[in-house]
Amino acid sequence: MSDSQNSSAPVSTPAPTYARPSRTYFDLLLATSAIILILSNIGATKAVAFGPILTDGGFFLFPVAYVIGDVIAEIYGFSRSRKTIFFSFGAAIFASLVFWIVIKLPGADFYENQTALETVLGPVPLIVGGSLLGFVVGQLLNSWVMVAMKKRFAGRFLVGRLVGSTMVGELADTIIFCTIAAPILGITQFSDYLNYVLVGYIYKCLVEFLLMPITVPVIGWFKRHEPTYPRELAGSSL
Numbered sequence: 001m002s003d004s005q006n007s008s009a010p011v012s013t014p015a016p017t018y019a020r021p022s023r024t025y026f027d028l029l030l031a032t033s034a035i036i037l038i039l040s041n042i043g044a045t046k047a048v049a050f051g052p053i054l055t056d057g058g059f060f061l062f063p064v065a066y067v068i069g070d071v072i073a074e075i076y077g078f079s080r081s082r083k084t085i086f087f088s089f090g091a092a093i094f095a096s097l098v099f100w101i102v103i104k105l106p107g108a109d110f111y112e113n114q115t116a117l118e119t120v121l122g123p124v125p126l127i128v129g130g131s132l133l134g135f136v137v138g139q140l141l142n143s144w145v146m147v148a149m150k151k152r153f154a155g156r157f158l159v160g161r162l163v164g165s166t167m168v169g170e171l172a173d174t175i176i177f178c179t180i181a182a183p184i185l186g187i188t189q190f191s192d193y194l195n196y197v198l199v200g201y202i203y204k205c206l207v208e209f210l211l212m213p214i215t216v217p218v219i220g221w222f223k224r225h226e227p228t229y230p231r232e233l234a235g236s237s238l
Helices: 003-008 026-043 062-104 116-123 124-151 156-186 188-209 212-225
Strands: 047-050 053-056
Touching: 026 062, 026 124, 053 188, 053 212, 062 116, 062 124, 062 156, 062 188, 062 212, 124 156, 156 188, 188 212
Parallel strands: none
Antiparallel strands: 047 053
């Protein structure tokens, strides 16, 4: 074959290569936890009243965050739970910083919603302080109790472990958050503050208890489908 024929032959180029992530559901749960925390902080800027019952606009999201925390603690252990908590913490701080920058940016001449923007998003950094402190302490306690009880009872009594960890974690979370958020929301009377704390704690625990028929099967599903979970433990007793 001549040199001219060789030079005209097409030259194959190697296909681009990419990293191949391991198959796990942990990253999905981690991202969901961060999203819920950010949305909770925004919703919490609104004081909500159902008759004499006082709460905030993020009341329906916090129990979901704890359900996700229970799933992560049960399936992946305390180390991954701690990673999720601190990642969510960082994501919420970043969101708060973004809101602050957006508020400070000079508005266009035709923009008429600066005051409304500041009213809605202005308190978010303050709410974030209380929310994150409560979230970190509450979730760490929730995960620690969940994992410690799992070790103590050799993976049995899942429902009891869910109840016990919830009551401990939610108590710390609610007291810390409500103490910081109450004056921001305009709650100044001690009776109103006590109402805010008790209603928040009872509500969060009650919702988690009511969600137990969903939480337990969800945990069972992850045990069966998470490739990194030991197969011999996937059918462990409740």
